Amino acid sequence: MNTTTRHEQQALTRAILEIDVHNHPGVMSHIVGLFARRAYNVEGILCLPVGDGSVSRIWLLVNEDRRLAQMIKQVDKLEDVTAIRRHEADHAVFQDLESFFRP
Amino acid sequence: MTETLSGAQITIRLLERQGIRTVAGIPGGAILPIYDALGQSTVIHHVLARHEQGAGFMAQGMARTTGRPAVCLASSGPGATNLLTAIADARLDSIPLVAITGQVPQAMIGTDAFQEVDTYGLSIPITKHNFLVTSAEELLEVIPRAFRIAASGRPGPVLVDIPKDVQMQALEIADWPEPGIAETAPTADPALIAEAAALINAAQRPILYLGGGVVHSGASALAVELAEKAGLPTVMTLMALGAMPVNHPLSLGMLGMHGARYTNLALDECDLLIAVGARFDDRATGKVAAFCPQAKIIHIDIDPAELDKIKTAHVGIGADVGEALGQLLPAVFENSRKIWVDRNHALKAEFPLAMPDADNPRSHFGLIRTVAACLDDQATVTTDVGQHQMWVAQAYPLRRPRQWLTSGGLGTMGFGVPAAIGAALAEPQRTVVCFSGDGSILMNIQELVTAAEENANIKIILMNNATLGLVHQQQTLFYGERLFASQFKGMPDFVKVAEGFGIAALDLDRQADPAAALAEALARPGPCLIHAGIDAEQKVYPMVPPGAANRDMIGA
Numbered sequence: 001m002n003t004t005t006r007h008e009q010q011a012l013t014r015a016i017l018e019i020d021v022h023n024h025p026g027v028m029s030h031i032v033g034l035f036a037r038r039a040y041n042v043e044g045i046l047c048l049p050v051g052d053g054s055v056s057r058i059w060l061l062v063n064e065d066r067r068l069a070q071m072i073k074q075v076d077k078l079e080d081v082t083a084i085r086r087h088e089a090d091h092a093v094f095q096d097l098e099s100f101f102r103p
Numbered sequence: 104m105t106e107t108l109s110g111a112q113i114t115i116r117l118l119e120r121q122g123i124r125t126v127a128g129i130p131g132g133a134i135l136p137i138y139d140a141l142g143q144s145t146v147i148h149h150v151l152a153r154h155e156q157g158a159g160f161m162a163q164g165m166a167r168t169t170g171r172p173a174v175c176l177a178s179s180g181p182g183a184t185n186l187l188t189a190i191a192d193a194r195l196d197s198i199p200l201v202a203i204t205g206q207v208p209q210a211m212i213g214t215d216a217f218q219e220v221d222t223y224g225l226s227i228p229i230t231k232h233n234f235l236v237t238s239a240e241e242l243l244e245v246i247p248r249a250f251r252i253a254a255s256g257r258p259g260p261v262l263v264d265i266p267k268d269v270q271m272q273a274l275e276i277a278d279w280p281e282p283g284i285a286e287t288a289p290t291a292d293p294a295l296i297a298e299a300a301a302l303i304n305a306a307q308r309p310i311l312y313l314g315g316g317v318v319h320s321g322a323s324a325l326a327v328e329l330a331e332k333a334g335l336p337t338v339m340t341l342m343a344l345g346a347m348p349v350n351h352p353l354s355l356g357m358l359g360m361h362g363a364r365y366t367n368l369a370l371d372e373c374d375l376l377i378a379v380g381a382r383f384d385d386r387a388t389g390k391v392a393a394f395c396p397q398a399k400i401i402h403i404d405i406d407p408a409e410l411d412k413i414k415t416a417h418v419g420i421g422a423d424v425g426e427a428l429g430q431l432l433p434a435v436f437e438n439s440r441k442i443w444v445d446r447n448h449a450l451k452a453e454f455p456l457a458m459p460d461a462d463n464p465r466s467h468f469g470l471i472r473t474v475a476a477c478l479d480d481q482a483t484v485t486t487d488v489g490q491h492q493m494w495v496a497q498a499y500p501l502r503r504p505r506q507w508l509t510s511g512g513l514g515t516m517g518f519g520v521p522a523a524i525g526a527a528l529a530e531p532q533r534t535v536v537c538f539s540g541d542g543s544i545l546m547n548i549q550e551l552v553t554a555a556e557e558n559a560n561i562k563i564i565l566m567n568n569a570t571l572g573l574v575h576q577q578q579t580l581f582y583g584e585r586l587f588a589s590q591f592k593g594m595p596d597f598v599k600v601a602e603g604f605g606i607a608a609l610d611l612d613r614q615a616d617p618a619a620a621l622a623e624a625l626a627r628p629g630p631c632l633i634h635a636g637i638d639a640e641q642k643v644y645p646m647v648p649p650g651a652a653n654r655d656m657i658g659a
Binding site for chain 2: 025026029030033036069070073074076077078079
């Protein structure tokens with residue numbers, strides 16, 4: 001399989017979630033717990049504080065799945081989540097990090 | 104005026120300001136500062152449970168009868184883990200609960216200290232939200248917020264874990280925060296209401312499907328009004344029983360696994376399903392693909408995550424169901440829908456709910472009907488979980504919202520007795536009847552002494568068939584009659600047990616006139632256990648076999 005095809009494959013089967021959250025202990029646990037208990041793997045996680053540090057932004061890379069719409073609603077219900085946005089797999093956020101994840 | 108108070112005193116003061124007057128719990132090392140402060144409160148009555156799960160279900164009994172958040176307390180470690188089942192139960196049935204647990208001092212968290220457990224981590228998946236409080240000051244924000252979260256939107260349990268050093272930390276307080284109250288619920292989009300009304304007005308064979316959300320929203324009267332105006336035969340989930348009086352001409356009773364045949368057959372024929380505060384639970388729908396196969400779906404729920412979760416709605420409305428029904432009512436046409444209503448009456452006549460021996464108080468149905476005949480609609484009914492629960496759901500003439508307290512989603516054996524105590528404490532003017540089984544009652548039997556201590560006006564109807572009845576039934580029907588671990592060999596003398604715990608008891612089997620003895624026992628104030636042997640071979644019928652479509656019911 002050549003590189004182009006692999007990227008095309010990923011574009012079809014992956015999704016990226018951008019989640020704005022309050023920045024305090026336990027928030028990540030609430031979010032990833034929703035995925036873990038449904039045996040829904042999270043492929044990639046990025047999180048950093050935003051602005052003065054009272055809020056953070058979490059980026060999740062997940063496989064496209066028929067449960068994804070429900071997952072987004074469940075994440076959105078969490079008390080510490082202020083917003084969730086869905087992006088396609090071609091979003092740049094994880095691409096620039098590939099050099100840190102070579103075998 | 105400022106005053107200096109400890110975190111524990113602040114916690115109790117905030118509970119008082121929330122209007123909390125009764126709490127249930129058990130003290131232990133890590134929550135002793137809060138208990139010390141609670142002991143000084145002149146307005147909060149503490150009910151000393153004998154197991155934390157009992158305390159959790161007592162709080163549930165209070166919350167389910169009043170609709171307001173209720174409070175339970177436990178210490179760290181085993182105190183907290185013992186609470187978990189009652190919290191998970193509240194989550195699945197959307198019951199507003201605030202659980203307060205003591206935690207080891209912050210400096211010892213993570214050291215495997217004595218009675219340390221990760222209460223925060225354990226409670227994440229079973230609470231609506233949870234807090235680990237890190238300072239006394241934080242309590243001023245967290246406690247009102249816990250009540251606000253518990254009561255807002257779709258209600259649910261909130262846990263507040265308070266380390267012992269936070270309870271002892273002193274803080275100067277000048278201003279108190281406002282008590283936490285439910286946020287205004289989202290209102291329904293008028294365009295969607297118009298679409299829903301158009302679907303209802305155009306439908307030939309619509310059915311109204313009420314869930315627990317109708318009770319939570321206080322929308323029962325509106326739901327009945329809608330049914331009457333638009334000529335909508337109405338089914339209820341286990342959680343919604345009482346929302347429409349069961350003897351209402353449009354009532355089709357409970358749907359699903361143990362609903363009547365006519366109920367499930369009517370659903371099979373409907374062309375429009377109007378789901379209100381219901382979540383298409385698998386016990387209600389049976390095989391989902393075959394549930395209401397011809398129907399378009401209107402789904403109204405306060406929780407947007409419920410829309411399209413199990414069944415895709417043609418019109419999905421995320422709103423408080425009471426508010427949505429209020430908008431919907433003037434938009435639907437008056438319609439007696441005679442052909443469809445007559446068809447439902449014909450189904451009812453052709454496929455009735457068989458209630459054999461209903462006049463004999465020594466039979467399971469007869470016992471339930473005799474109890475009901477002794478009481479009026481002001482009585483509250485709780486159940487445990489099992490065959491008795493389904494028989495009561497089928498046979499008890501429930502006619503009032505919040506009359507019926509049962510563990511629906513989690514199906515927790517042991518729910519009935521402590522929930523009844525909580526209900527009796529919250530509404531002492533009512534008689535509270537708890538139907539239980541010989542399996543269930545032993546799971547929280549210790550709370551009989553709490554009932555005695557509180558002189559709670561509860562009447563426990565113990566239906567004893569010496570088996571785990573639903574397990575026995577499933578093994579008989581679906582596991583080649585290989586009965587295993589479902590028949591009790593040892594059987595306590597429940598009358599002596601009850602008397603030993605300090606409550607009155609009566610063995611109906613030894614009474615020459617059981618109906619008269621029952622009436623007398625139910626009329627006498629205070630706690631009482633009424634023991635009645637029933638036939639272990641009786642099944643809960645009809646029944647949808649697990650995985651089957653609701654139309655394919657078995658049994659009478």
